Amino acid sequence: MRTRALLLAAAATALASCGASAPHNTGVYLLVDTSGSYNRQLNKAEQIVLYALSRLQPLDSIAVARIDAGSFSEKNIIAKASFDDRPSSTNRQKRAFATRVESFVGESRPAAFTDITGGILQAIEFLNEKHTGRKEILIFSDMKEDLAKGYVRNIPMDFRGFEVVALNVTKLHSDNFDPREYLSRLDDWRARVEKGGGRWRVINDLDHLDGLL
């Protein structure tokens, strides 16, 4: 009787250890700023998407969304995909994804406002739903938020388990007059992310994306 109980306990432990493994996949959400003059930088954003696709593996997830006047919406998602377990299917999905992003870059129109916070909220929601082991929010923007009237974005965000990477943060014309504006803008975002429990990085040299993903 005692032996049987021990065997059952051992089997239960083995099953529990097999079943409760943490996910090892990666989820990437790329926010692309389409406001004003930054819309001209979209070719670079396409390069980043292609780079991210080349780094992702089966069972990973990716989404590309536009930042415009109201970014907290599923309609802003240009393309999304959760890759299949089989490598050949994953390759097909990657090619289809690249085609969709390419067509978006060709057709994109400049937006009047820049709702970065809304886009980040949408990214957090998307990646939390995917339950990926690693969560990456890539923001391709100058990080200058410009909200339309009536949009409330001064809300706390939970960045626990997230890494937020600001890519190609270009200097605005006003930053040239007073570089403190640029630095304080980045510091504000860093403080916001780290306060929410996340990690913050800035990559401006797009020729060296090796550390990304």
Place this chain on the structure above:
Amino acid sequence: MAEHESHKLMSITTLLAFTPWPAVSASILFILLVTALYLARGTAHQAISATANALAKGLRLASHSVAHAEQRLAARNREVLLAAGREAKERIVEREFTRVGDTVRKDLAGYPELHRRLSEAIIRMEEQQAKAVEVPPDVPGWAQAVKVVANIDARNAGADILSDIHKSMVKSHSEAMGAYRKSSGERHSLLRRMMPDWRLVTETLGHVAKSVESVIARALTIDRHMEEYEAIVRGEDRAVSVLSSSSIVYFFVSLLVLAVATAGAAVNFTLIARPMAEMVGGTSFIGVLRTADIAALVIIMVEISMGLFLMESLRITRLFPVIGALSDQMRVRMIMVTFTILLLMASVEAGLAYMRELLLKDELATSALLRGDATDTMLSGHMWITTAAQMGMGFVLPFALVFVAIPLETFVHSLRTVVGLIAIGILRALALLLRVLGNTFRHVGGLAQRLYDLPLFVPLWIEMRMAATEPAGGAPGSRGPSGEGRSLRGARP
């Protein structure tokens, strides 16, 4: 640390303070210490000696025990070696007998037919020879009469008669010559017809000679193996030595072949691991290993197992006595089943190798697209060679892995001997080490006694002088405070 040192210094200072002069205090303390040591000398020597002896005896006992174990292991190893050698020789002799049997069955089973053909050929030759005997021409019986007639006087007008007779004789001569030539021709023709029979006889006898020589050579080989077998059965040291060295050679050779086979299995694994991800998924893990890799390994292991069973069923290897003991019918069935499974697996592997090539192309195309480099998607027209080579390797490697069973069997059998030899070497070294340690402890005991006596040289010298001045056969109590004469003799420089 410094505090500890200062505390120790203070203790020494306190110790030397019982007289106003530290040197005097130190001298008194030294004398007291030497006296105490002198008084306790006998007991201390006994304690040192007992400890050293106990350690030495214990280590010697352990050494004996290890040496005994080594001897038992050597005996067992010898038995194993002889048994393996006996079995191997039995197999060799059995095989040689089978070969002799095959030769006899193949060549000498048709001997009656051969004999009949030879006899027929010889009879034919005899008949033809008899026919070919030269018949001497008839002696002309009337030659003497002709001579007589020839001597008749010519005047009796017998010239015409003679002339006619001469003509008749010439005619008769030419006819006889013609008949003789004809009969000679016939005889030569008969002799010519005997030539194929001669050749047949020569060829047949050559064939028989070759078969007999082969049997004789086999018999010599069997004799040699039987001599070796008898030496093994008698358990001769030379036979054991030969078997031992052969076993070591077999071990290293089989190890080398197994290493090559492992490399082949690794290549096989590379061929099928990637497409396996398409079947069982590319991201699931069992422990720290990918499920696809485990599946590929399982396929290779199953192939090797099937190869083992096939070799066992063919009685090429004898790792599983159960398979060897099966009936011939069952073994044939098993051969067919294992071979069919191997064939299926080889076909599956060829398919997977083809799939691997397709996946590789697909991945290259996707990578090129993602890099924005469309030129990379253009693949050479000769890529089919790589694909065909991969498919060929995928099909052939499972069958090649079948032959792993032979070196594996040799490795397993020789491993017993090699492990035994290594264990014997280790036990022998351990026994020697224990023996050396035992002796070392014995000598260390003596050295410790001498070191103990070193500060006591003054009282020992006095004791020695007193013993020298006393008359021989003194009182029993005159052996000094230690009560041990042997110790005193030992203390002499």
